[in-house]
Amino acid sequence: MIKWGLSSGTPADSYYEVRSDCTDGVPKSKFKIKAGKTLSARKWQAAFSPDGCLDIASVLSRIQRGGVHPTVRGEVWEFLLGCFDPRSTFDEREEIRQIRRIQYARWKEDCRQMDSHVGSGKVITAPLITEDGRPIKDPLVLLEATSDTNTSGDAPTTSINGNEVDESAERITDKQIIEWKLTLHQIGLDVLRTDRTMVFYENKENLSKLWDILAVYAWIDKDVGYCQGMSDLCSPMIVLLNDEADAFWCFEKLMRRLRGNFRCTDQSVGVANQLQHLASIIQVLDPKLHDHLETLGGGDYLFAFRMFMVLFRREVSFGDSLYLWEV
Known part of the structure; x- marks a missing residue:
């Protein structure tokens, strides 16, 4: 059972500033940085040998007692997520x-070749393409004034579902590219809804980083692509790591553990097994609660679907969710 640090100390959320107009209704952090328990920058640096090998056992022991200090979270998470071997120098x-940075740059360039919005500082919020591969003329683009877009009308257009299709543009026939481009505006819509109470995302560059990483990931993981909820999992990486490529690799490592959550078929959803495990655990630990849920029609535990899908990111404050992930 997790015991929240209520002793005197700095609230973790003070490092993740909330916009002044969003303070009402935003969960307050219950986790406080605890001297002697929370992994501090000094203790973190002391855990390395002269050549750089990490004493991971001592680090994990302290993290389990008090989490990680926000000033070193990015560095620590690269090890916790498996980006680096503790025995490496x-x-x-x-x-x-x-x-890895070179590899990410190559993937991002491949995506930019398929769609010029990738890496442009823009976030797509409207469809770029029809399901049969025809490019849509002048899609709505966040972070760019619509007056900057060429709308001279020189090219012939056709209207489909309210979108103007550019008849002069070459039709795309590659199904994988079509599927990828069809996800880009959905990524943009989700990016706009992700952690928008935070001052961090008032910086448009941070929004575009989040969009770019998700767009690149959707291309390289074609089996899963992009699904709603991934933006919640990726956002902490953008906040904790300054370099976009480093943030991408942390997200990629996290998705190796969680991608099964997003694989849904007509017969099951990705987290179905976890919901079943939860039901079995509650039935043993608290049979009265389980029976009560059964009576209410909640015995399938679908109410916990989002909790498992995005690891409680939307149930608790930003800082508390990071602490939960760590311990």
Whole structure:
């Protein structure tokens, strides 16, 4: 059972500032940084040998007692998520980091070649393409004034479902590219709804980073692509790591553990097994509660669907959700 730190200390959410117009209704953090328990920057640095090997056992023990101090969270999470082997040296990690940054840049460039909005600082919020591969003329684009878009009307257009199709543009026939481009505006709509109470996302560059990472991931993981909820899982990586490529790789490592949650078929949803496990646990630990839920028609535990899908990101404050993930 998690015991929230209520002793004197700095609330974790003070590091993740909420907009002044959004303070009402936003969950307050219950987790406080606890001296002697929370993994501090000093203790984190002391856990490395001279060549860079990490004493992961001592680090994990402290994290389980008091979480990670926000000032070193990004560095620590790269190890917790499996980006780096604790036995690696400083030089080995730097080499791996540079290789990964180059790989991400290549994937991002591949995506930019397929759609110029990737890496442009823009966030797509309207469809770019029809389901049969015809490009839509002048889609709505966030972060760019519509007057900047060429709307001279020189190219012939056809209206489909209220969208103008550019007849002069070459029709796309690659099904994988069509499927990917069809997800881009949905990513944009979700990005606009993700952690928007935070001052951090008043910076449009941070919004575009989130959109770019999700767009690239949707292309490289074609089996899963993009599903609603992934933006909630990716957002902490953008907040904690300054470099976009480093944030991408943390998200990619997290998705290796969670991608099964987003694989849905006509017969089942990705978190179905977890819901069944929860039902079995509650039935043993608190049979009265289980019976009560059964009486209310909640015995399938679908009320916990979102909790499992995005790891409580929407149930508790931003800082508390990060603490929950850590412990």
